[in-house]
Amino acid sequence: MKDDAAHWGEGVCVDPGGLKGHDGYMNREDESAAGATMAERNEDTDNHRVSTTFRDVGMLATVFNNLPVAVFCKDASNDFRIILWNKKNAEITGISAEEALGKTDYDLFIKETADFFRNIDKVVLSNGKLLDVPEEKMDSPNMGKIYLHTIKVPIVDPERGLKLILGICEDITEKKKAQEQLRELGENLSEKEKQLLKLNENLSHANEELKATQLQLIQAEKMESVGRLAAGVAHEVKNPLALLLMGVEYLSDGLDHGDPHVPQVLIEMREAVDRADNIIRGLVDFSSSRQLDLKATELNSFVQNALLLVRHELTRSNIKVVKHLGSDIPKVMIDKAKMEQVLVNLFINAIHAMEGHEGGKLEVRTSAKNLKRGETSHDEGSRSGHQMRSGDRVVTIEILDTGTGIPDDKIEKIFDPFYTSKPTGIGTGLGLTVVKKIVELHNGSLEIQNRQAKGVRATLTFKACDES
Amino acid sequence: MLVDDEEGFTNLLRMNLEKTGLFEVGVENEADSAVDAIRAFKPDVLLLDVVMPGVDGGDIVAQLRTDPELKNLPIIMLTALISREELSPDAVAESENLIMLSKPVNMEMLLKVIEASLGKKA
Ligand SMILES: Nc1ncnc2c1ncn2[C@@H]1O[C@H](COP(=O)(O)OP(=O)(O)OP(=O)(O)O)[C@@H](O)[C@H]1O
Ligand SMILES: [Mg+2]
Numbered sequence: 396m397k398d399d400a401a402h403w404g405e406g407v408c409v410d411p412g413g414l415k416g417h418d419g420y421m422n423r424e425d426e427s428a429a430g431a432t433m434a435e436r437n438e439d440t441d442n443h444r445v446s447t448t449f450r451d452v453g454m455l456a457t458v459f460n461n462l463p464v465a466v467f468c469k470d471a472s473n474d475f476r477i478i479l480w481n482k483k484n485a486e487i488t489g490i491s492a493e494e495a496l497g498k499t500d501y502d503l504f505i506k507e508t509a510d511f512f513r514n515i516d517k518v519v520l521s522n523g524k525l526l527d528v529p530e531e532k533m534d535s536p537n538m539g540k541i542y543l544h545t546i547k548v549p550i551v552d553p554e555r556g557l558k559l560i561l562g563i564c565e566d567i568t569e570k571k572k573a574q575e576q577l578r579e580l581g582e583n584l585s586e587k588e589k590q591l592l593k594l595n596e597n598l599s600h601a602n603e604e605l606k607a608t609q610l611q612l613i614q615a616e617k618m619e620s621v622g623r624l625a626a627g628v629a630h631e632v633k634n635p636l637a638l639l640l641m642g643v644e645y646l647s648d649g650l651d652h653g654d655p656h657v658p659q660v661l662i663e664m665r666e667a668v669d670r671a672d673n674i675i676r677g678l679v680d681f682s683s684s685r686q687l688d689l690k691a692t693e694l695n696s697f698v699q700n701a702l703l704l705v706r707h708e709l710t711r712s713n714i715k716v717v718k719h720l721g722s723d724i725p726k727v728m729i730d731k732a733k734m735e736q737v738l739v740n741l742f743i744n745a746i747h748a749m750e751g752h753e754g755g756k757l758e759v760r761t762s763a764k765n766l767k768r769g770e771t772s773h774d775e776g777s778r779s780g781h782q783m784r785s786g787d788r789v790v791t792i793e794i795l796d797t798g799t800g801i802p803d804d805k806i807e808k809i810f811d812p813f814y815t816s817k818p819t820g821i822g823t824g825l826g827l828t829v830v831k832k833i834v835e836l837h838n839g840s841l842e843i844q845n846r847q848a849k850g851v852r853a854t855l856t857f858k859a860c861d862e863s
Numbered sequence: 864m865l866v867d868d869e870e871g872f873t874n875l876l877r878m879n880l881e882k883t884g885l886f887e888v889g890v891e892n893e894a895d896s897a898v899d900a901i902r903a904f905k906p907d908v909l910l911l912d913v914v915m916p917g918v919d920g921g922d923i924v925a926q927l928r929t930d931p932e933l934k935n936l937p938i939i940m941l942t943a944l945i946s947r948e949e950l951s952p953d954a955v956a957e958s959e960n961l962i963m964l965s966k967p968v969n970m971e972m973l974l975k976v977i978e979a980s981l982g983k984k985a
Contacts, residue, residue, distance in 0.1 A: 633943035634869050637966035641875035644970040648882060665969075672967055 464563050471520055471558040475499055487566045489537025505534050516560045519547045542571040629675045640668045673736060674825060687730040687836055691860050694727055694761050694790055695720040701738035708746050714755040721762040725859035727790050733833045740826040741794050741853045748798025758795040763859060788859040796850040864889040864906035866897045879970050898926050908980045913942040937980035941966055
């Protein structure tokens with residue numbers, strides 16, 4: 396019997412006292428262990444209550460203790476005291492049978508957990524049928540948080556005066572944790588995915604920027620090599636030009652050629668030499684990073700002077716000039732000679748575009764304003780950085796023509812060295828390349844757009860002088 | 864006197880100068896023999912091309928400046944390059960009586976410069 400009792404003791408699970416409706420408390424200090432007591436009692440009085448198929452209570456206890464699920468039983472007629480607590484249950488909850496037997500949930504768990512269990516127990520009793528609780532959370536004093544899947548069965552036998560709750564539970568903590576982790580992982584993943592998408596976006600953005608930069612670099616490289624070429628070519632071209640000019644000088648000087656056109660021809664030849672010389676100077680300027688000779692300059696008179704330089708071309712092509720020169724325009728720091736080159740180039744381009752059409756009109760406007768946000772120039776190819784910022788006082792020169800305009804597919808190319816739509820001998824395609832370079836050296840901006848109606852609008856913008 | 868390797872240019876320049884009736888013009892087209900020719904001709908003013916094959920115009924100036932007789936010869940350098948920066952700076956710095964002109968140059972300007980140089984010398 397002692398053996399049996401000891402056997403019980405391993406996983407003591409039955410509190411016969413509870414079954415009998417007596418107080419059922421086990422003496423914690425009693426080292427003989429509850430099981431022994433119970434076994435004796437079972438033998439004495441309650442043997443008949445356990446299924447008769449089992450040879451004895453010990454056998455039944457062994458079966459209970461070896462069940463792979465946790466089993467417990469509470470006596471509803473005695474304050475839901477625990478009267479059965481198998482080994483698996485002790486494993487899962489970390490509460491031994493000795494600790495559990497004879498106690499109520501309120502002795503073992505925090506109030507919320509106990510309330511929760513008690514409510515379910517009551518529901519199960521009043522419903523009188525099995526209840527499946529897929530997920531119960533339990534704060535075990537020894538194991539921390541655990542999750543259980545529990546099935547509760549009411550056992551009501553008025554004949555024997557039984558009113559019990561039988562519980563069978565499975566520890567789903569691991570499963571739950573795995574699920575949780577999976578969910579977290581999923582969340583993490585979708586977060587990661589979002590990050591990835593973002594990253595991808597950034598990447599493609601960076602890629603675009605890279606492409607743009609590359610284009611600029613290619614452009615810049617082109618410019619530089621053109622520059623080197625220009626310096627070499629300049630030398631070779633200037634000698635024949637010098638010779639040509641000497642020839643023109645010789646012929647110009649008081650000789651009577653008998654042909655009335657000769658003087659005019661000679662003048663034009665001289666002008667041609669001058670122009671060629673200017674272009675070459677511009678080209679070499681453009682290639683070398685020589686200092687600009689900056690002087691505070693009054694813009695309107697400067698523009699008017701530049702117009703004078705092309706008066707022949709204007710009258711020859713029968714082009715009307717309209718000037719809208721703003722008042723109170725602050726001075727600008729410019730290199731007069733170079734900026735003159737810029738304006739003359741733009742004027743000549745406009746004149747060329749209007750040649751052969753009657754009623755050409757060249758409009759020149761000057762104005763001053765404060766640069767608004769977002770208006771700062773973003774010239775591609777400009778490597779000098781944008782010196783003009785929103786809020787800056789700037790002056791603007793607009794040159795508008797009523798010429799042919801620029802085909803949309805060509806507008807990207809007009810600043811390219813040697814891009815020209817003009818026949819050889821008329822256009823070198825270097826005009827705007829040099830113009831742009833000079834403007835950039837001044838930290839200004841140049842925009843060339845087709846006008847809505849007809850022709851082209853060239854807009855030059857420079858930062859105004861601080862004083863004045 | 865004119866020293867330039869471009870014969871067409873020196874010919875036309877000589878014609879233009881002679882037409883004024885003011886000058887006696889000597890021409891040398893070989894850079895190598897330029898210094899000797901200058902010594903022989905003893906010009907009042909020298910028009911010198913800066914970059915010629917063989918000898919640098921700057922070198923010629925340097926050689927002339929070591930010659931006591933030619934030390935103060937006014938020199939007008941004609942250059943197809945754009946500015947002083949591109950010349951060997953030593954030669955330029957050490958020489959007074961040296962004027963740079965960028966090609967192409969017109970006669971009006973050239974005559975002014977020549978007169979100024981001669982006036983200085985006188
Ligand atoms: N105002 C304009 N109207 C129409 N087309 C223009 C205008 N300005 C420029 N273009 C176009 O841009 C091209 C390039 O101009 P750019 O000034 O660089 O060279 P170009 O005028 O052809 O030759 P040049 O070296 O003699 O100036 C022109 O050939 C022309 O097709
Ligand atoms: Mg042009």
